[in-house]
Amino acid sequence: MPRSNVPFGLPVRSSSQDKRNVSSRWAGIDYRWVIVAMALYFALGLNWKVLGHFYSILGGLVDYDPGFAISAPFVLLLGSIILFTPFSFKYLLKPFFALLLITGALSNYAMVKYGIVFDRSMIENIVETNTTEAFSYLNMQSVLWFVVSGLVPVVILILMPIRYPATIVRGVLQRVAMMLIPFVFLGGLAGLYFKDYASVGRNNKVLGKEVSPVNYFTGAIQYTKRRYISSSMAFRTVGDDAHQVVNVANGKPTLMFLVIGETARAQSVQANGYGRPTSAFTGKIPGVLAFQNVRSCGTATAVSVPCMFSTMGHDSYDGDVARHSESLMDVLVKAGVSVLWKENDEGCKGVCDRTNHVDINPDDFPDYCADGSCRDEVMLEGLDQEIARLSGDRLVAFHVMGSHGPTYFKRYPDEHRFFTPDCQRSDIENCTQEELINTYDNTIRYTDFVIAKLIKRLADYQDRFNTVLLYVSDHGESLGESGIYLHGAPYMFAPDEQTHVPMFTWMSPGFAAARNVQPDCLDAAAKNGSFSHDNLFSTVLGVMRVQSNVYQPKLDIFGGCEDSIYRADLDAELQADDGLKVQ
Template sequence: MRQVVRLKCNDILFVIAVTLFITIVQNTRFFYRAWQIIEPDPLHNIIFSASMPVLLFCCLNIIFSLLLLPYLRKPVAIAFILIGAAVNYFMYSFNTVIDRNMTQNALETDFHEALDLISLKMMLWFTLIGIIPAIIVAWVKITPSRSCWRFLWVRATNIIVSALVIVLIALFFYKDYAPFFRNNKDMVKLLTPSNVVGSLVNNLSNYIDSRKPFEQIGLDARKGPLISQQPKKTLLVLVLGETARAENFSLGGDSRNTNPQLSKRDNITYFDNVSSCGTATAVSVPCMFSNMTRKQYSESTAKHTENVMDILARAKVSVLWRDNDSGCKGVCNRVPNEDLTKLKLPEFCKGGACLDDILLYKLDDYINTLDNDGIIVLHQMGSHGPSYHERYTEEYRKFTPTCDTNDIQDCDVASLRNTYDNTILYTDAMLDKTISLLQKHQDKFATAMIYLSDHGESLGENGLYLHGTPYAIAPSQQTHVPMLMWTSGEYRQAQKLDEDCLAKTKQNEFSQDNLFHSLLGIFNIQTTEYQSALDMFQPCRKTS
């Protein structure tokens, strides 16, 4: 009987072949969409487009070099190939993206629902790019390495070469990749198999999180005599900035006059040395309102624990959160809140994004109804990129020429800086309007305003753009944030604030760790959660 000849290959060739198949065959949807988005001109863009499959191959090659180990490599490779084939069918046939919700739907699909999805086209597709490649993987004979050390050396070399290629691509094209994925966030959901693995991990994480008990804090919170005995109620507006960096504020020393309105104001204290909790909104916002410091911060704990807004509300402070950004990241879930982007007011909004002046829309009416101590949080869109040119009106286009595109990597440094500085000009004017609004209500309230940005931004320094760099290696442009405070005379008197002390304190080092305790201090909330050492203003309150 004639013996069937089996395909043979060595270990590293097997890894490379599986990686190449998944890169080329199972990610064609990603490449097709990406190449539709990227302009074919100039030559730089063509080379950038061509680098995508190379970069993906190298990333997967590193991962599979670590995963496809002896005795496990065939089952693992077959699992990835079969899952990838199914995922690709749905992405091509139904134009779906694979995210947490999609994988949850798949996991919850019953037998009859699954039968409805099966068709001849699906079976052919699954056979051609799933079953047949899986059979080949199972059939091929992998020749063993001559020694364990040789196996490790070859694998390590494969990983190192791939890593070097990734670094080389990053050196030439990082400024293209960063805005590409920022502008097209759903593209990562087309990358196989990371879309499936990431979605499953997210579902597992959410399941584990959902079983954690929710913790209330500050149950003993109540107003102290410093505020409860005042003839006027205290009203604080906290403007939560977005993507503003300290070095572009003229109040903080920038040579450009980016704060022309605020610089004319009296009783403005600008804090020179304030650092953020994170380099992204999703980290900084829940962190700064939590009772955790940056070093202690845990996203899971923050989701399942009350924050300072809950404590203030429990202590009978009227709370309102108004949002013009991507949401409050869970901070306002249990207090009154308004998503002003849903109003779609034509005088403020265009293309789904709104100017920050919308945060002041009918705010006067709300304050008129207020008869209690209150805090109003205004969450800005601020200087969020890469579409900086959409964050201000023509009136604030003072620094020119500007970068009027979201492909910021194609703009020169000067025009990009001009555009970003115009967003700061707009924020300056919006803060000035907020102060004017508070001054209208000084007959009824002791008023104050705090402005604090969530994180900073890179504008091409050292090849970096946008934000989100891991904190340990993030440049100061992403972590050094602007913070300022305006106070009325009644507020300073009610809080017993020493102005000379404030002027000296402004040079101290602070961080978003201080916000939780400073807000409790402003409203004189007596609770075991309060730590006076972290209250920015406590050293400047007169004791007599």
């Protein structure tokens, strides 16, 4: 017999076994390369918007270190590797990166096309967006963008065979190394350019909110924490002492229309100095006063509406507290005022939840509604009957659709296509600037038309009521200025177009006489004064002669223009009533 060359006691392996083991060992792509590939894709692919912004900032500097400029993509790459590595374990890697690719593609489209910045407020705005509004952003370009930059990479990732470490210990050691090595390099870059990054970051804080996926993941975590973890917060009542001071001036109850606008900016309103006839209808009505300098509480409906109906004001506003507190509507009801909220936008954000409210159902008004949304003229349907069902002093709040984008063209009927050519599409960034401005201005003009009709309705009621209207928009809108579209920018970085909003009022002679409001004084205040959403709460209480510890006379727009004799009489009346004194 031939002698075997295999050492005694060792197992004999065939060549076919060796081939299978080698094949098994090298099957698939090492998971570490997947991490690097994903980091590269995010750093250079889905973050080119922030890189472009970074280099445009450097371009405006007198001098900068070229090495600092070159380091930026590497900082994003190394930071992404550190961030992604903990999520690279088997059974977690593919679901995690698939979610990351989908959300990254969507956020990248929004940032590139509309200049949107993702933070907690924007996440809140997205979560509270209704289905109809969400679909208004759907167009061929957005779908193609999502498929190419999100869906295709996800499919490739899912079909890709990935090789993981053979043991847990080896996997942990490899991942520690994957995080430690980039961390060392980042430390080296920080040592070289820390002052440069600190200077640019300190002067351009919005850059940190543009880095994907950190921006929207951080925002989502903050929103979840505030929205759900704090849900156990005790509910807070407001204005429990609220009561009305009886108005005996002319024996008429008060009827107020409070119109909450949507996405109207002061820069596009003729009554605020704009050069185009966007106030063509209210401009013909005597007594309409436009306030020139009014600031919003937020840059999105989800912030501004609950803020203006709360007692907190912009400087101290807390969304968690607002969600767990009564609103202006509750205080009015406590005082005995009959209220009705008519909703044609995306919800009252909690301010009308405990009071009488009506949500406009598109199915009920086919003449005004299509594709799940309604034009604002629908708000006048059934209004007389609704007012008749109320009693005493009455407030009807209208939350209008206004200039909600990006489908501005859906906000007005064909007969109100005054400015042409307009932008008849949702991907507004592909319209010419002329078309975009025309479309948006048509929405402002149509809102003016609706408000004129509301004022006409109030004028018809002035033989039975002291009537008054107050309109204010929730926030403004960017129309491509500095490459920014829509709204929702962080307030501290928000452009003037998103925070400077229109506000105007009209009052019947009966209301002015009953309240002793001096028209000349109010006109001067509208032209020269500074106001904000903070004024709304006390102004409405003042209109309804509601006294409470939450009423602040200095914030009452009409109160500052009351005749001094009337104020003295009111003060005496209050002291006789329960000892309260107007400050």
